[in-house]
Amino acid sequence: DLEALEHEGRDYIMQLDRMAGIRKNRASIAEWAYTSNITKENEEARIQIQLELSKQEKQAWEETKMYRWQDFQDFSLRRMFKKYSQLGVSALPDDKYKLLMQSVSGMESNYATSKICSYKDSAKCDLALEPDITELFAKSQDPEELKHLWVEWHKAAGARARANFTQYVQLDNEAAKLNNFKDVAEWWQSEYEVPDFEQQLAKLWEDVKPLYQQLHAYVRRRLRDKYGDQVVSARGPIPAHLLGNMWAQTWNNIESFTRPYPDKKEVDITQAMREQNYTALKMFRMSDEFFRSLNLTAMPEKFWKNSIIEKPTDREIVCHASAWDFYDGEDFRIKQCTTVDYEYFQTTHHEMGHIQYFLQYKHQPVIFRDGANPGFHEAVGDTIALSVSSPKHLRRVGLVQGDAEDEQTEINQLYKMGIDKIVFLPFAYTLDLFRYGVFRGETQPEDYNCHYWRLREMLQGLEPPVNRTEEDFDAAAKYHVSADVEYARYYVSFIIQFQFHRTLCQLAGEYVPEDLTKKLVDCDIYQSVAAGNALANMLKMGSSKPWPDAMEALTGQRAMRADGLLEYFRPLHEWLQAENQRTGEYIGWEPSKIQYC
Numbered sequence: 001d002l003e004a005l006e007h008e009g010r011d012y013i014m015q016l017d018r019m020a021g022i023r024k025n026r027a028s029i030a031e032w033a034y035t036s037n038i039t040k041e042n043e044e045a046r047i048q049i050q051l052e053l054s055k056q057e058k059q060a061w062e063e064t065k066m067y068r069w070q071d072f073q074d075f076s077l078r079r080m081f082k083k084y085s086q087l088g089v090s091a092l093p094d095d096k097y098k099l100l101m102q103s104v105s106g107m108e109s110n111y112a113t114s115k116i117c118s119y120k121d122s123a124k125c126d127l128a129l130e131p132d133i134t135e136l137f138a139k140s141q142d143p144e145e146l147k148h149l150w151v152e153w154h155k156a157a158g159a160r161a162r163a164n165f166t167q168y169v170q171l172d173n174e175a176a177k178l179n180n181f182k183d184v185a186e187w188w189q190s191e192y193e194v195p196d197f198e199q200q201l202a203k204l205w206e207d208v209k210p211l212y213q214q215l216h217a218y219v220r221r222r223l224r225d226k227y228g229d230q231v232v233s234a235r236g237p238i239p240a241h242l243l244g245n246m247w248a249q250t251w252n253n254i255e256s257f258t259r260p261y262p263d264k265k266e267v268d269i270t271q272a273m274r275e276q277n278y279t280a281l282k283m284f285r286m287s288d289e290f291f292r293s294l295n296l297t298a299m300p301e302k303f304w305k306n307s308i309i310e311k312p313t314d315r316e317i318v319c320h321a322s323a324w325d326f327y328d329g330e331d332f333r334i335k336q337c338t339t340v341d342y343e344y345f346q347t348t349h350h351e352m353g354h355i356q357y358f359l360q361y362k363h364q365p366v367i368f369r370d371g372a373n374p375g376f377h378e379a380v381g382d383t384i385a386l387s388v389s390s391p392k393h394l395r396r397v398g399l400v401q402g403d404a405e406d407e408q409t410e411i412n413q414l415y416k417m418g419i420d421k422i423v424f425l426p427f428a429y430t431l432d433l434f435r436y437g438v439f440r441g442e443t444q445p446e447d448y449n450c451h452y453w454r455l456r457e458m459l460q461g462l463e464p465p466v467n468r469t470e471e472d473f474d475a476a477a478k479y480h481v482s483a484d485v486e487y488a489r490y491y492v493s494f495i496i497q498f499q500f501h502r503t504l505c506q507l508a509g510e511y512v513p514e515d516l517t518k519k520l521v522d523c524d525i526y527q528s529v530a531a532g533n534a535l536a537n538m539l540k541m542g543s544s545k546p547w548p549d550a551m552e553a554l555t556g557q558r559a560m561r562a563d564g565l566l567e568y569f570r571p572l573h574e575w576l577q578a579e580n581q582r583t584g585e586y587i588g589w590e591p592s593k594i595q596y597c
């Protein structure tokens with residue numbers, strides 16, 4: 001009878017889950033070995049193990065689908081079977097599976113090992129993205145040097161990935177079809193378990209776009225003031241190489257010469273960190289201490305032993321920051337090439353947020369050890385970092401001196417947060433709208449660069465520094481495109497982290513709507529056990545329930561909405577509107593004159 005069948009099904013799936021944990025542990029170990037020491041043999045070993053594990057997965061899958069789990073009574077049991085009934089890329093025949101692994105691995109190692117020549121010294125050709133190019137791009141205010149770095153990096157890391165990318169698209173789409181998806185776009189969106197995910201992204205963009213356009217117009221004027229109208233036009237898109245970041249995904253590196261009230265004291269956190277002899281380890285210890293202050297879980301001993309927190313000098317590694325779950329309940333690691341600066345201070349909290357999520361849901365069955373949706377996993381650390389970057393907290397830890405002055409200081413603070421959080425949204429939206437089009441076949445290889453820049457211009461109001469052709473492939477110059485990492489997760493994160501932050505600030509007694517002494521912009525939840533417990537309760541759920549349940553458990557809302565972000569930035573939005581009106585700034589941008597299609 002059904003009762004007995006369900007009982008047998010439970011025994012089966014729990015045994016399968018234990019085996020899956022062992023497989024994932026082995027996969028993580030092989031992946032770590034390769035990405036922390038990029039050599040041909042480590043790449044081959046990793047692919048060999050992936051191939052072996054995929055065979056085991058396929059066998060297990062054959063057995064799993066024999067169960068009539070759709071009729072089971074228990075919700076969690078049904079959910080476990082549903083997730084295990086999706087085989088993934090292992091559904092590909094061995095030869096295609098191997099080809100797919102090789103094409104992604106080829107792109108990723110190209111990205112990780114690409115070097116370019118210096119602008120000032122054409123004989124110096126050992127500049128890596130981290131730390132060399134990143135540092136130069138953050139500091140240089142020479143448009144010609146920035147143009148050189150931008151063009152050379154996009155040639156080395158972007159154009160060179162085109163062939164592998166085209167093959168990866170073909171094979172990944174075949175895998176999608178074997179999993180009963182139309183294409184990879186549908187497969188990626190299925191992770192969010194809502195039928196209208198793409199419409200939700202579009203709605204969120206409509207909500208935030210007016211604020212972005214005001215910020216874009218203001219920044220364009222300040223850049224025109226600095227570089228002149230031969231470099232930055234009054235009504236056109238902003239050249240993408242002038243924003244302090246290789247992908248113009250965050251503009252925090254131009255804050256020092258574009259902030260609204262320049263005569264207010266300079267708040268240079270990076271300088272303060274360096275003056276106070278911060279080290280990578282100190283940054284990690286401080287982050288761990290913040291999480292513990294919320295009554296969350298301390299980093300386990302193995303974390304401190306096994307993590308790589310600085311770039312090794314004796315080998316090539318994948319420097320792009322990452323957090324690792326080894327699915328054995330004990331081994332959790334971060335790998336990042338930390339530099340002592342404000343940006344990496346944020347990244348450290350971001351990665352520690354991933355580890356905290358791993359720790360909170362480690363008691364779950366392996367199949368539920370995941371974010372409620374991919375965006376939740378990206379939002380945890382950033383939510384904590386919203387408190388860490390508040391003036392109140394920076395004063396608490398001695399990175400900022402003196403007291404909160406006045407409304408102008410607050411506008412400067414909101415501006416600093418806005419050129420990080422608001423400008424990121426159209427960037428993130430572009431990256432996956434582009435790839436949705438590629439996977440759907442709406443964008444053919446001969447149109448890759450043209451379609452990428454059409455979206456960049458339409459959504460971000462940017463243009464390339466020089467003409468582009470289909471010899472280029474600028475999208476792959478971004479890590480996540482070369483590494484096959486879905487990006488809508490960050491778009492979701494940058495929206496929901498403000499919903500999380502607002503709730504946690506209220507629980508911490510740090511934010512009271514309409515109380516001018518308890519403003520959201522200056523909320524710091526540090527040491528609030530009430531906030532920490534509420535966050536922990538949501539994190540413990542992992543992916544055991546659909547994400548609206550997790551969202552409701554923490555915030556009382558069941559949807560992702562821009563109202564948290566818009567509330568946080570309202571004073572800045574009003575200031576920008578007044579300021580752009582005062583200077584008669586043109587809001588939006590006319591078509592670019594640069595050739596890229």
Ligand SMILES: C=C(C[SeH])C(=O)N1CCC[C@H]1C(=O)O
Pocket residue numbers: 249320321322347350490
């Ligand atoms: C820090 C990570 C590793 Se999950 C990252 O890739 N992030 C964090 C914010 C956006 C995105 C990026 O760097 O593009």
Ligand SMILES: [Zn+2]
Pocket residue numbers: 350351354377378
């Ligand atoms: Zn992340």
